[in-house]
Amino acid sequence: MKRYIIIAITAAFIAMNGCDSDSSNSSECTNGDVKADCNDGKYSKCVDGKWTETVCDNNASCNAQNKCGECTNGDVNADCNEGKYSKCVDGKWTETACDNNASCNAENKCGECKDGDDKADCNEGNITKCVHGKWTASECEGDVSCAEDGKCGVCKNGDTTKCTNDSMGVGSALVCKNGKWSDSAEKCLDMFSCSMKDECYRCYIENCNRFTCNDDCKDTTCKVECDNYTVCIKQCEDKNNGCDSKCGECVNRDHINCVEDNNGVGSADICSNGKWASNRECKIVQGFDVSCHKRCNNLDGCNEDEYVSVCGDCKNSADRICIGKNNPYNVVPEHEWDLVLCIEGMFDFDHQVPCPESCTTQDKREACLQNVEPNP
Numbered sequence: 059m060k061r062y063i064i065i066a067i068t069a070a071f072i073a074m075n076g077c078d079s080d081s082s083n084s085s086e087c088t089n090g091d092v093k094a095d096c097n098d099g100k101y102s103k104c105v106d107g108k109w110t111e112t113v114c115d116n117n118a119s120c121n122a123q124n125k126c127g128e129c130t131n132g133d134v135n136a137d138c139n140e141g142k143y144s145k146c147v148d149g150k151w152t153e154t155a156c157d158n159n160a161s162c163n164a165e166n167k168c169g170e171c172k173d174g175d176d177k178a179d180c181n182e183g184n185i186t187k188c189v190h191g192k193w194t195a196s197e198c199e200g201d202v203s204c205a206e207d208g209k210c211g212v213c214k215n216g217d218t219t220k221c222t223n224d225s226m227g228v229g230s231a232l233v234c235k236n237g238k239w240s241d242s243a244e245k246c247l248d249m250f251s252c253s254m255k256d257e258c259y260r261c262y263i264e265n266c267n268r269f270t271c272n273d274d275c276k277d278t279t280c281k282v283e284c285d286n287y288t289v290c291i292k293q294c295e296d297k298n299n300g301c302d303s304k305c306g307e308c309v310n311r312d313h314i315n316c317v318e319d320n321n322g323v324g325s326a327d328i329c330s331n332g333k334w335a336s337n338r339e340c341k342i343v344q345g346f347d348v349s350c351h352k353r354c355n356n357l358d359g360c361n362e363d364e365y366v367s368v369c370g371d372c373k374n375s376a377d378r379i380c381i382g383k384n385n386p387y388n389v390v391p392e393h394e395w396d397l398v399l400c401i402e403g404m405f406d407f408d409h410q411v412p413c414p415e416s417c418t419t420q421d422k423r424e425a426c427l428q429n430v431e432p433n434p
Contacts, residue, residue, distance in 0.1 A: 096120035099130070121149035138162035141172070163191035178208030180237075185210050203237040211237015218305040221252035227310040229332065231303070246305035253306030253332030306332015313343055316350035316367040316403075322374045324350040324403065326367070340369035349374040351403030370403020379405060380417040380426050397426060 085107030093102035093109065099119050103112040114126035121127035127149015135144035135151065141161050145154040156168035163169035169191015177186040177193065183203065187196040198210035205211035213219075213234035220243070221231035229246035232239045246252070308329035315336075316326035324340040340348045351370035354360035377400040395417045396410035413426040 092125075094124045096124045096126055099126075101126055119146065119149040134167075136166045138166045138168055141168075143168055161188065161191040176209055180204035180208050180210055183210075203234070205237035213237060213239055218246065219302055221246065221254075221303040221305050223252050223310070227251045229303075229305050231305050248309075250306050250308060251310040251329065251332040252303045254303040256331070259331040308332060308334055311343055313340065313369045314366055316340065316369050318350050322349045322376070323347045324369050326350070326369050328369075343369050344371065347373050349400065349403040370400075372400035372403065372405055374400050374403065376400070377405075378427050380413055381410075382417075395426065 087104035087107060087109055089104050089107060091104040095102050096114065097120060099114050099117060100111050101114060101120075102109045104110070105112075114120070117130050118127045119129070119131040127146075129146035129149060129151055131146050131149065133146040137144050138156065139162060141156050141159055142153050143156060143162075144151045146152070147154070156162070159172050160169045161171070161173040169188075171188035171191060171193055173188050173190065175188045176196075179186050180198065181204065183198050183201075185196055185198050185204075186193050188194070189196065198204075201214050202211045203213070203215040211234075215234050215237065217234040218231035219234075219239065221229045222243070223229050228249045229252040230243040231246055231252065232242075233244050234240075306329075310329050310332065312329040313326040316324045318324050325337050326340055326343075327334050327336045328338045328340075328342055329335075330338075330342075340350075348370045349372070350367050352365040353368050354365055356364060379398045380395055381398060382395060395413040397413045398405045398407055398410055400406070401409070417426050
């Protein structure tokens, strides 16, 4: 009887604990089951009744739930867009900003730089600029020079702006140096006058009477003209896209290349608004008709072909003046008067003609001027 009891207890113990490990029918799990114990891209999967370490599909990394994710950590997709790309983080595709905020390149991957950035290596108006995520040699935008920081500047060296003339017509302006505008105005090269946009120049001449409306001028006799000038400038800016003034190429009212017509009246290239205007009557300069005069600008004298033809001070053959002999400013005795004729556009004081009549009164002066034949 005791024997049967022992056999019964043994059978019950085996039924409760399953087969031993050596039995071909032993089982720990149901085939195909998985555990939420993913680690280093591997997880537990039930194979042949046993929990077996298994590599995630596609070598995917584990996700936050300790299950196999959808990708391998660190992998990237070629789907860069606006400086962001898909990167596998914790087994999940995640939108990630490119390093250094770089832009996407032509292959839809993160490039090496951000579009629009430039390197400090500007040279003669050329710059290395980031285009489509790649450093590319480019020209500076606009006609500008390089700045001291090695990048494209805002202006071209030597250019001028915000020019104003003083009462003598000499211009002062901001000058572009090292690709940047100077902080204060400088005299224009060779004292050239300012050159304004034509619309503003006409207004300037009409309303400001050659003054520049600076602080000194505003409180003096041209205050009204300056106020008008200020109004005019604003109108120019509103209607003509700005009314800037820069250093010109000549000094206002300078004149060269004079030629005479059949009546001996000269015409020349005359500087107006800081620019040369060709074949304009010399009358613009002197206010009356004059002939041409050859002037030597060389302190050491000129050869025949070095003289410059300019507008003179008088008209040949027609203009003459009567002066007191050797003393034009004081009363002189009767008949001691000389006639000075206009020769080659200038009064010839070196070759005076005696006047037979006194010039002490207007009538006698007129008689003297009319009755003496020019014969220097």
